[in-house]
Amino acid sequence: MNAGISAINDEVKEASGFLQPLLTEINKVVVGQKYLIERLVVGMLADGHVLLEGVPGLAKTTSVKALANGLSVDFSRIQFTPDMLPADVIGTQIYNPQSGDFTTRRGPVFANIVLADEINRAPAKVQSALLEAMQEGQVTIGSESYPLSDPFLVLATQNPIEQEGTYPLPEAQIDRFMLKLRIDYPTRDEERQILDLMARTGSSPVAQPVVQGEQILKARKVINEIYIDDKVKDYIVDLVCCTREPDTYNIDLGDFIQLGASPRATISLTLAAKAHAFLRGRGYVTPQDVKSIGMDVLRHRVAVTFEAEAEERTSESIIQTIFDELPVP
Numbered sequence: 001m002n003a004g005i006s007a008i009n010d011e012v013k014e015a016s017g018f019l020q021p022l023l024t025e026i027n028k029v030v031v032g033q034k035y036l037i038e039r040l041v042v043g044m045l046a047d048g049h050v051l052l053e054g055v056p057g058l059a060k061t062t063s064v065k066a067l068a069n070g071l072s073v074d075f076s077r078i079q080f081t082p083d084m085l086p087a088d089v090i091g092t093q094i095y096n097p098q099s100g101d102f103t104t105r106r107g108p109v110f111a112n113i114v115l116a117d118e119i120n121r122a123p124a125k126v127q128s129a130l131l132e133a134m135q136e137g138q139v140t141i142g143s144e145s146y147p148l149s150d151p152f153l154v155l156a157t158q159n160p161i162e163q164e165g166t167y168p169l170p171e172a173q174i175d176r177f178m179l180k181l182r183i184d185y186p187t188r189d190e191e192r193q194i195l196d197l198m199a200r201t202g203s204s205p206v207a208q209p210v211v212q213g214e215q216i217l218k219a220r221k222v223i224n225e226i227y228i229d230d231k232v233k234d235y236i237v238d239l240v241c242c243t244r245e246p247d248t249y250n251i252d253l254g255d256f257i258q259l260g261a262s263p264r265a266t267i268s269l270t271l272a273a274k275a276h277a278f279l280r281g282r283g284y285v286t287p288q289d290v291k292s293i294g295m296d297v298l299r300h301r302v303a304v305t306f307e308a309e310a311e312e313r314t315s316e317s318i319i320q321t322i323f324d325e326l327p328v329p
Contacts, residue, residue: 005227008283015222016278018211022070029066031197032190036241037296039181039296040067040155046221046275048178048268049134051119051155051300058183062159064115067155071216073112074149080122082167086129086157090139104141109133112149112213116156120166130154134176138170151216171259171303173283178268179293180300219278226274228285231329235287236273239294240266242322243302251325256308256318261301269297287328295319 019041026037036052040063051059068075078089101227108114109130118132133139134154138147144172156177158169174180186194198204209324238249244260246253273289280289302315 002216005284008225010223011284012278013112015219018215019212024068025210026066028205029207030063031193032186033059036063036183037180042272042275044180046271049181051177052157053160054183055161064155066207069111071211073213075113076111077115078108079117082124086126089129091141093142111219115152120158125165174300175247175264179296192318204209223274223278224225227278227285232285235329236269255316256313257306259296259303265301272297284308291323
């Protein structure tokens with residue numbers, strides 16, 4: 001087994017060579033926000049969509065654009081608004097009166113990286129148009145289904161404060177996001193660097209493409225081979241099951257949880273933990289990888305009861321309790 005892990009370690013080191021040049025390019029544009037940038041890369045490596053939540057001005061959109069610019073892939077940005085239609089996202093069929101035929105005009109979702117800016121400003125029918133694309137990697141226009149390019153990644157942003165003119169995302173769509181990130185303010189030193197870098201008129205720094213799409217796909221194949229011990233697998237399953245039936249694990253949270261995480265969370269947590277280990281240059285997953293990425297995988301998948309809200313318990317505090325009390329292998 002040790003020889004096998006050693007071989008995987010070598011594969012990881014070889015396949016992860018593109019990460020440092022990519023991070024260098026992103027850091028030319030984004031100061032600080034290490035957590036945000038690392039999680040975006042984890043989502044890219046684990047083939048999982050990412051939802052970014054934070055107040056305006058925290059470099060959410062800038063970070064996504066910097067990541068896309070650092071990759072030699074197609075990038076599109078969709079600015080979500082209340083008057084949007086599904087056709088504005090996936091495309092539509094256009095009738096040609098001269099020939100009597102319909103031609104398909106593909107929408108902006110046909111790209112490798114799609115920035116869904118202020119995703120919660122569009123109505124439910126537009127949100128539902130993304131479901132097929134996010135889960136199945138294809139889009140249906142009329143009677144035809146069209147496969148999307150690989151890699152395909154939806155990176156969505158939303159503002160948690162402003163509620164006027166917004167629509168809560170359906171639970172089914174939220175569950176499609178592998179990670180939900182909460183973005184916080186930069187430190188004082190980082191803000192001072194932002195002043196030096198950005199407080200000028202004219203053009204801003206732009207990341208240059210240094211990574212090919214084929215390198216990402218190759219890295220994903222290596223990530224699939226990363227070793228994960230049976231005890232760590234059991235730990236992941238216990239974490240997810242504990243969000244549904246905490247009493248089974250002697251954790252007193254039953255009155256606070258309305259809805260636990262789905263089996264999709266188990267898959268996402270496993271893939272994200274492998275990608276986290278890949279970023280650290282390891283060919284095996286540790287329980288710490290699971291704990292490091294677990295909050296981002298689970299925070300949007302646990303719905304709390306009214307009693308929890310009355311006691312000011314959030315899904316994050318509940319998940320943290322589970323991490324603290326569940327035995328670690």
